[in-house]
Amino acid sequence: DEVGFDALFTFIYSPRPDTVAATLPDRVPPEVSHARSKELAALRDEIQLSLYRETVAAGQPIPVLFETSEDGVCYGHADDYSPVRVRADADLHARLRFVRPLGADGEGIVGELAD
Numbered sequence: 001d002e003v004g005f006d007a008l009f010t011f012i013y014s015p016r017p018d019t020v021a022a023t024l025p026d027r028v029p030p031e032v033s034h035a036r037s038k039e040l041a042a043l044r045d046e047i048q049l050s051l052y053r054e055t056v057a058a059g060q061p062i063p064v065l066f067e068t069s070e071d072g073v074c075y076g077h078a079d080d081y082s083p084v085r086v087r088a089d090a091d092l093h094a095r096l097r098f099v100r101p102l103g104a105d106g107e108g109i110v111g112e113l114a115d
Contacts, residue, residue, distance in 0.1 A: 005047065006047050010040055012033045012034065012037055013028075049106060052108060056104050061098040061099060061100050062098065062099055063078065063079055063097075064077065064078050064086075065094075066092035066095050067093065069091045072087055072088065072089070074088045083108030084111060085111075086110075086112055087112070098114040100114040
């Protein structure tokens with residue numbers, strides 16, 4: 001929480017045969033490992049949403065490289081890797097466009113084309 005990491009790659013340890021770690025005592029019980037993993041994921045989600053909301057509050061258009069589109073919605077990433085989606089009539093795949101952030105949710109920033 002103190003550092004504010006917005007991306008985490010976590011996994012739950014599983015013993016591997018013929019390794020020193022597999023024979024160590026005092027292993028963390030699986031239910032504790034799973035609870036810790038869920039707690040980290042929830043914290044990451046809070047941090048991400050907070051960062052997305054900061055971008056919206058700044059009120060400035062952001063550059064977005066669009067990657068995919070589906071059903072009139074184009075998806076891409078901002079220069080800080082935040083996921084961004086906009087409604088658009090055209091497929092914006094591989095195009096860099098400015099987006100005016102309008103809102104944020106657990107999936108990223110929602111905006112409109114600014115240019």
